[in-house]
Amino acid sequence: MYTLHGRNPTRWDSWRWTIRGVADFGSLTVVETISNNPRTSFAPEGAVKILNALQEHILCFDRDMNIIWANSAILDTFERSLENIRRERCWSIWAERQTPCEDCPVIRAMETGSFQTIEKTSADGRCWLIKGYPLRDDRGKVIGGFETTLDISERKKAEKHLQLAFDILNRSPAVGFLWKNTEGWPVVFVTPNVTKLFGYSADEFVSGKISYEQVVYPEDLPRVMDEVTTNSSDRERQEFEHQPYRIVSKNGEVRWILDRTTIDRDKEGAILFYKGIVVDITDRIKTDRVLKDNEEKYRHLFHHSNDAIFIHDVQGNILEVNRRVLDQFGYTRNELLSLTVQDLHPAEVLEKAHWAFKTILEKGFVNFETTFKRKNGACFIADVSSSLFNLNETQVIQGIVRDITSRRKAAKERKRLETQLQQAQKMEAIGTLAGGIAHDFNNLLMGIQGRASLMAIDLEPSNPHGEHIHAVEEYIRSAADLTKQLLDFARGGKYKVRALDINELLSNSAAMFGRTRKEIAVHTSFQHPALVVEVDRSQIEQTLLNIFVNAWQAMPGGGKLSLETKSVELDAAYCRPHNATPGRYVRISITDTGIGMDDSTLRRVFDPFFSTKKKGRGIGLGLASAYGIVKNHGGLITVYSEVGLGTTFNIYLPVSDKEPRQDISAKDDLTTGSETILLVDDEEMIIEVAAAMLEKLGYRVLVCRSGPEAIDKMQSEGHRIDLVLLDLIMPGMDGGKTFDRIREIRPGMPVMLSSGYAIEGQAADIIMRGCNGFIQKPFDISELSLKVRNILDQTTARSSS
Structure with missing residues (x-):
């Protein structure tokens, strides 16, 4: 008989056994008596009933892992009988293996002599709790094993759900x-x-x-x-x-x-x-605080923006506006909330507004330039930037409107100033070219004029050739007038500058013009007291008459010519493109009611030889010379015209603080002398005729053909020379440098400049340095005699005093 671990055993026939703590299978003792009875019984009927009542699967093994008993739970689950599985091994029946499972808790319990447990998942996904116990005899020797298996799938699910619930709760x-x-x-x-x-x-x-x-x-x-x-x-x-x-x-x-x-x-x-x-x-x-702060910032930016901001729906209904909109459009907020953005556009730009709506719905944004209409009907140009966004799950549009009317005006003004500057630069370049041509032409006329003057002096009054010579002189004067206009355009010079009453000058010129053009009604509006300007009277009169004639020709059926004078202050911005000096000016406005001019004509109106008149009615130098004369007087001239609405010329001349003076007529007598005159010129033709005229007037003439030659002559014979007639434009050492060297050698030597150019520019600088006079080519013997005699007499008078 073997005792398999027990306490207070009870004997039934050949079995002695003790069960303690069946619920938790803490220990189990079985006593088996080996007898001659071939039938082996595991336990008394009472114990079998208890074990068969348990839900756990219970198997009992001998030392070789042969099944010696199984309870009803496992037999029912797998539909097997005890006789069918007795002496079989569990791994061959249920795991279909040839060897034991590696983690078998019963084998480990028999090997270690202690309780073992594992959890295992079957092929069908169920989870099993398997416990293994060793079975011992009375001497404590392990003689077999005992296994309980419990399906804990539901419990595992519950644990998993519970753990999930705890995880969710913790998170x-x-x-x-x-x-x-x-x-x-x-x-x-x-x-x-x-x-x-x-x-x-x-x-x-x-x-x-x-x-x-x-x-x-x-x-x-x-x-x-x-x-x-x-x-x-x-x-x-x-x-x-x-x-x-x-x-x-x-x-x-x-x-x-x-x-x-x-x-x-x-x-x-x-x-x-x-x-x-x-x-x-x-x-x-x-987040709420940040949103609130952001909302406050946005509200501040929205209402304090310099741009007008609209919020409107995709149909154009205005939902919200900032304060700038109210200022810019002149409406109240309630008035605007009853309007659409389309209502704020003039009819002619509505098509563009519809295009903008279509574009923003397709792309989400749009930038464009358009015109808006204020409540009072006034329109302004604006740059618009609009974007689409969601507000309370509704698509709305934010439109930012920036008034660029001033910018457009500034750009237009800048363009106008740039055009004026380009025009001024063009006129300067053309003027330089025209001046050069006039200078060379005057030298040619000088040769012809000189020869004609000499021939006329020697002819008897009855000589039939005298008529032809006088005709030649008339042609020369006409040609000289032409070159004079070219020089006037080229800012050739102011000949006789006087402080004049501009009202009187304009009134006299208008009266003279009006007497010959009865079909033109002249109206005047002059500022009083009268303003004084320092001008060459004849040149300004010529400028005015050129503009009067241009106006008359623009009014073939008659019309009105309005003349106005007004004192104005011109700032640096206005003067800069005209190369003028800021300050006080008198503005002379000459307005006709003629046919006007188109843009292409306006751009060329001051160009020399440009004319829209029929052949024979002008050569295109009148307005060109007017431009040059005004610029030469430190002024500026502008023109505004529209086809069918007439033309206005504005002449600006610097105001003078001097008292006006009357013109003094020059005496035009042919005078002679016997002094010695040094004639300096690089043109052989000029030397010949000028020397001949001087000699004809009784003067002794020394000739030099360059500046260095004149210096040598001055050094060698300067004590015998009474006057130097000096050409301004010469190659190498020009008239200015020659003048300075002459004055170094003979500080008081009288010098008169001669040039095909007018007195302005280089000639004026030399006059300012002490030169005694100026004579412009072409000159005749009468003009030469008068100017030479005047300088010689003034020099003698100064020496005597």
Whole structure:
């Protein structure tokens, strides 16, 4: 007989066994008596009933892992009988293996002599808890094994769901509290995730180490308690929500929370517990504050923007506007909210507005330039930038409108100034070319004029050739007038500058013109007191008459010519493109009611030899010379015209503070002399005729053909020379350098300049340095005699004094 571990065994026939703690299979003792009875019994009938009643699968093995017994649970599950499986091995029956399972708990229990357990998942996905026990005889020797197997699939699922619930709870921002309705509201229960929010553990709250009142922010606690008291006093109220309040976590961090509390009452209505769900809303509070700050910033930017801003729907209905819109359009806010953006456009740009709507709906944005109409009907140009966005789940459009009318005007003005500057530069270049041509032409005329003058002096009055010579001189004067106009255009010079009353000068010129053009009505509007200008009277008269004639020709059927003078101040911005000096000017406005000019004509109106007149009615130098004369006087001239509406010329001349003077007529007598004159010129033709005229007048003439030659002559014979007639334009050493060297050698030597150019420019500079006079080519013998004699007599008078 073998005793298999037991305590207080009871003997039934040949079995002695003890079962202790069947529910947890803590230990099992079986005693088997070997007898002559071939039938082996495992346990008495009572024990078998107990084991068969268990849900666990129970198998009993001998030392070689042969099955010696199985309970009903496992036989029923696999539909097998005990006789069918006795002396079989479990791994061959259920695992269909040839060898034991590697992790078999029964084998490990028999090997170790101790209880073993494993969890195993079967092929059908069920989870099994398998326990193995060693079976011993009375001497403690392991003689077999005992195995229980329990299907724990549902329990595993429940554990998994429970763990998932705990995971969700721990990750949840909501913390559950159960407070008892006694003094201090002690925490009876709190969810484990309380630590994340409060920093304190659930045990610290439940044990009373920290109370809920202690974690509420001190400044918020009175309000929280008042809300509890107020809501608890209403016996009908089952739950309430606190206004957000702050708590202080264990590490001192202040957090905002939202607390929704349910009141638990007994049958009589007395409060037993408070159940609270507490949620951390710190981030939401911060976000709300940021949003509020951003909203305030946006509102400030929206209403204080220098641009007009509209919010409107995709149909154009205006939803909101900023203050700049009210200022810019002249409407009230309520008026605008009853309009569409289409109502703010003039009819001629509505098609463009429709295009903009279509584009923004396709692309989400659009930038374009258009015209808007104010409440008073005035229009302005604007740059519009619009974008599509969602507002309260509705598509709306924000349109930013920037008034660029001033910018457009500035750009137009800049373009006008650039055009004027380009015109001035073009006229300067053409003037330089025209001046050079006139200079060379005057030298040729000088040769012809000189020869004709000499021939005329020697002819008897009855000589039939005299008539031809006088005709030649008339042609020369006509040609000289032509070159004079070219030089006037080229800013050739002011000959006789006087301080004049501009009203009187304009009135006289207009009267002279009016007497010959009865079909033109002349109207004047002059500023008083009269303004004084320093001008060459004949040149300004010529300028005025050129413009008068141009106006007359633009009014073939008659019309009105209006003349106006006005004092104006021109600033640097206006003067810069005209190369003029800022300051006070008199503006002479000459307006006709003629046919006007188109843009292409306006661009060329001052070009020399440009004319729209028929052949024989002009050569195109009148307005060109007017331009040059005005520029030469330090002024500027502009023109405005529209086809069919007439033309206005504005002449600006600097105002002088001098008193006006009367013109003095020059005496035109042929005078002679006997002094010695040094003639300096590089043109052989000029030398010949000028020397001949001087000699004809009785003077002794020395000739030099260059500046260096004249210097040598001055050094060798300067003491015999009474006057130098010096050409201005010569190769190498020009007239200016020659003049300076002559004055170094003979400081008081009288010098008269001669040039095909006018007195302005280089000649004027030399006059300012002390040169005694100037004579312009071509000159005749009468003009030469007068100017030479005047300089010689003035020099003699100074020497005598």
